[in-house]
Amino acid sequence: MADDTTKPGSSEDIGNHIPYLRRYARALTGSQASGDAFAAAALEAILTDRSVLDGTDTKTGLFRVLYGIWASAGAPIEDGEEGARAKAQKHLAKLTNNSREALLLHTIEGFSYGDIGTIIDVEANEAEELVNIARQEMADSVMGSVMIIEDEAIIAMDIESIVAEMGHRVTGIARTRDEAVELGKADQPDLILADIQLADNSSGIDAVNDLLTELGLRPVIFITAFPERLLTGDKPEPAFLISKPYTVDQVVSAVSQAMFFSSTETLHA
Template identity: 60%
Template sequence: MAADVKPQLLSEVVAGLLPYVRRYARALTGDQTSGDRFAAATLEALLTDRSVFEQGMPHKVALFHAFHRIWSSVGEPVASGETGVARQAQARLARLTPHTREALLLSTIEDFSREEIALIMDRELSQVDHLLAIAAREMESDISGRILVIEDEAIIALDLETIISEMGHRVSGVAATRRDAVRLARREPPDLILSDIQLADGSSGIDAVNQILETAGDTPVVFITAFPERLLTGERPEPAFVITKPYSEEQIRSAVSQAMFFASTETLIA
């Protein structure tokens, strides 16, 4: 259980956890700008009311609970007036069973336990289980397609291929370098790109993805990295879906399903 947080330490606690709230918010809305609005609103609320940190919850759970207070009060998952991909995300969100996406992301991407999700969402444990079951079914059954894997470690690449195939998607190619990734994407344009950051020859998965998207258009992207906090800084455009290594099969399945569903095309500028 978390102890009370002194005022002078609250900013340090929040700053350390903020990258994960921002990741969750972007994945939840399908758009970086909209996600950051919710994260900023959460910080503003904490300036006037820090009582959530005095309720005995672990700090990360408390911060996500504060976020959900804001999220639930707004009533719409994406702000009105969005265009392009964000508008598509808003339309698709409206078709989902309410609250299922939140439960799925909290479980698979943020790795909260069922008990922690119940605290964050202020729900009974049985309700969380029900939401998770519905979410997985709705996301995985919606869209399938060709996926390009950019990964330089053979064992990891094989594991990703297996997961992707079992989901009903087809691996269009596996690339270990930027050059190979661009070549494979030109040969057969993918419906989704699953990319590591550091590649075998010292090249960057970020550079590879950005080069591919110059001609591939609105292709959704999922990045995998051992250091997500280095990417989630708010100082440059960021991907909506970032998976932390070592990953779980559930994280891959969730991120791939949701990225395909929302066609999230935001990438990083290297």
């Protein structure tokens, strides 16, 4: 008989999903601090009353509770912001209700339309429609320049193609930390797409930190085979993190989201 801690809905089972719950919460709010606060509230609700998970698998139930708390709070994206975040809130006001939330659930977190419907309390066909609406609305919102930090040539070209087809301008591809800083100084990007492990064993995280120091804060998306290095909870984490192997939908969704927000929480040394 299996240990009770490994059963669905157990503390261990819930714990396995926490990094991804936090990732979704941060993407919803555009802020690590705010996102983590909502994730913590969801976990507190679940630990107080496990019955809130009844009728769903653990992951779907966790996200349903988080979404319910966030929605009941008015779906906040941090009031009183200035500059980039104020611009993001202006953009948000124009989106169809629940469309961005559904898009994140589908493309970043991998939920089916049926599960999305369970989470945000709509029918599966409506969830699919919301995802399609979000793709179009967010893609139309903002266009800009994108810098790619990736040492694998085939992957770099694939990401470049995806980004270019979205209508964004690619400033260039850097394979090392030094190349990234040089490229960023020469042509300042609106968005940075970065791998963690680079060609000369330098760190994409360090490259991003160097760029943010030189250029100022701007949205960053990490695309990596090592998501556990960033989803630790021990230090500031990026709002947008895609695991390799990625899908085109994941890249399109994250780029649209990051451009839309204009600024996301990023890593600092």
